[in-house]
Amino acid sequence: MASVKQIQVTFDCAEPERVARFWCEVLGYVVPPPPEGFATWDDFGRTLPPEQRGAWSACVDPSGVGPRLYFQRVPEGKVVKNRVHLDVRVGTGLVGDERVAALEAECARLVALGGVRVRLLPADDDNESCLLMQDVEGNEFCLD
DSSP states (O other), X not given: OOOOOOOEEEEEESOHHHHHHHHHHHHTOBOOOOOXXXXXXXXHHTXXXXXXXXXXXXXXXXXXXSOEEEEEEOSSOOOSOOSSOEEEOSSTTOOHHHHHHHHHHHHHHHXXXXXXXXXXXXXXXXXXXXXXXXXXXXXXXEEO
């Protein structure tokens, strides 16, 4: 059996390009180049039927290490908690007040981009503090 070499994380959303731009900023990712033969994604989009224009977007880790994120337009809105979410690791190796300060600083940056702060989950006997947030369409993620 072949081993998996790469994964892609897919998000259902209403506005794929908007959500992709948010996650590019969060993670330092970039929009991949347009298909060969097209100068821009807009040029490529004009070749698609109207109902397919803007139906998806993606972002990739410029170093090639992290997974590709794919955003696809779906007609229904988000109604329940995510079954899978991303943990954005900004406090690795930090504890106590120093960790919370790093989480809060990153939270402030992401709120300025359209993210929403939900609540701080304080440290307990098993886990360090993390901060629950939502992206621009309400998908939960953690600053960890």
